[in-house]
Amino acid sequence: MASLSGKHISYWIDSTPTANFPALSNNLSVDVAIVGAGITAITAATLLKRAGKTVAIIESQQISTGVSGHTTAKLTSLHQLIYADLIKNHGEEKARLYAQSNQAAIEFVAKTVAEEQIDCDFSRQSAYTFTETEDNLQDIEKEVEAALKIGLPATFVRETSLPFPIVGAVKFDHQAQFHCRKYLLHLIKQISGDGSYVFENTRVEQVKENDFCQVITNQGIIQAQDVIVATNIPITDEGLFFAKTYPKRSYIIDARIAKDKAPQGMYIGSGEKYYSIRTTPVNGGLLLLVGGGGHKVGTVENTEEKYLDLENYARSRFGVESIDYRWSTQDFVSFDRLPYIGKLTPLSKHTFVATGFSLWGMTKGTLAGMILADSILGIKNPAADLYDATRATPFLRPQSIKQNLQVGTHWLGSRLKGLNKSLEDVAIGEGKIVTVHGDKVAAYRDETGEIHAVSAVCSHLGCVVAWNSGEKSWDCPCHGSRFNCNGEVLHGPTVKDLKQF
Template sequence: MTQTIWLTTNIKSFDSLNESLETDVTIVGGGITGILSAYLLSKNGIRVVLLERGRLLHGTTGHTTAKVTAQHGLIYNELLEHFGLENTQKYYKSQVEAIQFIKEITEQYQIACQFDQQDAILYTNSDQNYKKLEDEAKAYQQLNISADLVKEIPFEIPHKVALSMYQQAQFHPTEFLKVIIDKIVENGGKIYENTTAVDIDYQNKVTLRTARDHNVLSDNIIVATQFPFYEGQAFYSTRMYPSRSYVLSLTSNQEYPGGMYLDVDQPKRSIRYVKHKNETVWLLGGESHKTGQYQKENTNPYRDLQSFGSQYLDVKDWYYQWSTQDYITLDKIPYIGSLNKRHPNVYVATGFRKWGMTNSVVAAHLLTDLIMNRDNPYKDLYQPQRFHADPDVKKFISFNSNVTKEFVTGKLGLNNEPDQLDPETAIKKKHNGQIIGIYKDEHNQVHSVDTTCTHLGCECNWNQAEKSWDCPCHGSRFSYDGTIIEGPATKHLKKIDLEN
C-alpha cells in the first residue's frame, strides 16, 4: 500500500486563506520546520501566519524515517577536515540540543509519540568503508562523542564492522507535531492550508503573494518549503541537489533487536522500528538517487528493498510503502538564515540532507533568535551566504555541469515507441514540434502533458515506481496528469490535447 505510516493518524485540517492579512511573521511551509518555528515565535508573543500549499505534514515530514539523531552518516571526519574542530563541535552540539528539545517538549506536554532512546549504528561490509568508519570513530573521540566500534550487528546482513553512537532517539513525528499545532493555535497563531505562495514583494513591509491573490504583509518571512519557492537571486538552484529515497514497512518473524541502523555502502539501507496497531513494524529504507535521474530503465526501488528484506529480515508481512525527497548542499551543512544580504528579513531553512528531524529544531531556534535579535552560537555555521573554497568549488562545477547536462539531454531524450502503451506506463513523444509525456492509466485513459518543468524549464523524466514526472535539475515533481506534487515549481505541467 503506497501510504506513509505516519499519516495513518488524524491531523487537524485548516481552511485556505481567503483574505489579505497583516502579521509579524509569515511562515511558508507546513512541515516540522515551519510548525516548530511558528510554535517558538508564537510562544514568545510574535504574531504568526503559517501557510501550507497542501495539507500540514503531508510533505517530507510525513514521509521521513523519523530518526532523532546526531549521527548523520559519515560526516564528522569530513567536517573536521573542511571546517575544523570548533565548527564541527558546534554542528554536533546543535544536533544534541535538538534531540534534548524534542525530549523535553515530549515530557512537558506528555505527548504519546513513542519518543524512545535508541543507539544509532553505522555499518559496512566494504574494506574501503571499514577504514572510513575507523576514521569516523577517531573523529568521535576528538568530539567526545559516546560511541564504540563493534564487530557485530544483530542481523544476518553481511558486515565487517559497525560504529554505534549511544543514546540517540526515534519518535512518531505526526503524533508529536499534532500537539505542537494545537499549541500554535492556543498562542494565537493562524494556520492556512491549500494556500500556495508564489512570490515575495518588498515595500515598507514584506508582501507574500499567493496564487489566489490574497496577500500577507509582515515584517519577516520564513521560507520553510524544503526547497525555497522564492530564491531572490540567491541561486539556491545552483547550490543544492535533490535526492529521493524509499521506505517499506514490514513485520518480521524475529523480535526487533533495538537500535537504528544505516549501511554506509551503496545502496544504503536504513532500519528502525515503530509500534503500529499493537504490532512492532520495521521500517526498511534506502535506494537513494538524484531526483529524476535513473540509472536503469524500469527501475523499481520498492522491489529492490523488498528483495533485500526478504533475504535478510525474515519478513512476515509487508505493509505501507512511501518515498521522500530532500536536498543536499555543497558542503553538506544546511542553509539556515537570511535569504541573502539584499533581503535580510526573508529567511530560509533548507538542505537538511535527509536528517530533518534534528536540523528542523536547529532551524526553528536559529530563525526565532534571528527574528527576535537574540544571539545564537550557530548563526555563522549555518548562514546561507557562506561559500568555502574547499570542497565547494569542485562540487559547484560538478553539480552545475550535471544540471546543464540534464537540461540539454532531457530535451533530446525521446522514446520513439509507438503510441500503443501498456496500462500504467508512460513514454515521451514529439507532438506538433514539442516534447510531451503520455501516460495510460489503469482504465486505459491517456494523460498527455508538456514535460517542461514550470520552475526553470528543465525536462522532466518519468518515474515508473511512483507514476510521476520528476525534474532532474531542482526536484520539482508532478503527477502523471501534470499536477504539482512537490518542489520549487508553483505551476502545474501544461496539459496537451492530442486531438489538436
C-alpha cells in the same frame, strides 16, 4: 515487473488523522509568516508563538505530508559518516558546533515531548553506522576517532543486535526515534488563535520584501514583518539554493516482523549501496522500516525496482511476516555538507530560509526552526554563523561541478527527448515524453486507457521532466520539482503546475 507489496502511502500519514485547517480566505497581517508546514516551519512557529509573536503557517498541501511525513524519523547526530569529513574540510571547531547543534535538536524534541506529554512513540535509542566489509572499516574507525575528538557519545563496536554479522560500527548512545507526524500534529494544534493562523491547501507563489513583507498566495496576500520560507527547498529563486544543493530521492518499506526478530537501535550502512533500518511500534506489534535506493531525482525511470530491492533485502535479512507499506521522498543535499539556515540573500533583512538537510532534517529541521526563531527574536544562536545561508558557496567543489554539469546535460539532452514518439506509443500504465504538433508532451496512459497529457517542460526553469514509474509522477532532473500525472506540483522549487494540453 513483479507486483509491488504494501500500501502505497507513508505509514506516518496512514496512521494519523488529517488536520483539516482552512485555506486562506481573506488578506491578513501577522508578525511572522511561515511558508510550509514541515518540521522546520512548525518548530519555528511553536517557538515564535511561545515568545509572543503572531504567526501564520501557509501550507500548499496538508500539515506534515511533505518530506517530514515521509521520513524515517531517526533523531540523531550520527549522520552516517560525517565528522571526519567535517573536521578535514571545516576544522574541529565547526565540526563541534555541528555536533552540538544537532545534539541540542534531539534534546529540544525530547524536552518538548516530555513537557507536553506528546504521544508520538518517542524512545531513546542508540544509533549505528555499520559496515559489512573490511573495505569500509577504516572509515568507521576514523569516524569514531573524529566523533570522540569533538565530544560525541561514540564507541566502536563489532557486534549489534542486527540478525547478520557486521565487521564494525560506530555507535552513538542516547539518540532517539519518534513518529514525526504525531509530534508535529500535536505542536500545530497550539498555533491557531490569538491572532495566529494555520492554512492548508494554500500555495505561496511569491514572497516580496520591501518596507514590510508580502506573501502572495493563490488565495490572497499575507503581510508580515518577517517571513520564513520553510518549503524544503526555497520556492524563491533568489539565493539560488536550487543550484547550491541537489535533490536526492530515497525509498522506504515497512515490514511486519516478530518482536524477537527485531533489532534494538537505529542503523545505517556505509559504502556505495547502503540501507537504513529502524523499527516502530504499531498496535502491540512492530514494523521494521528499511530505507535505501537513493538517487538524484529524475535520473531513474524504473523506480519500482528500488522497492523490490528493499523488499528482497528485508525478506533475506529479517523474519518478515508481511510488507505493509511503501513510499518514497526526497531531500536536498548540500555540497559542503552543512545546511543553509538564515537570510535569503545578503540584502534580505526579513526573509529567512532553511534547506540542504541532506536527508538528516529531523535534527537539522528542528535546529533550523530554533535558529530562525532566535534570529527573528534578536537572540544570538551559537550555531547561526556556521549555517549562514548567504555564506560563500562551494560551487567549485568537484561534486557540485559534476551535479551542475549534469543539469546542463539534462537541459540540452532533454531537448532531444520524445522525438518521433506519439501518443499511440504510450502503453497502459506507461509514462513517455512524446511530440504533439512540435511540442514536448509528458503523456501517461492510465489503467483505463485514458491519456493524461501535460507539457513536458518544467515550470521552474524549463528542463524536460522524466517519468517515475513507482510514483506515477513527472520528476525534473534539474532541480527536483515533481508533478503528478495531471501536472499538479508535488514538490518545489517550482510553484506552478505543468501547462495543460
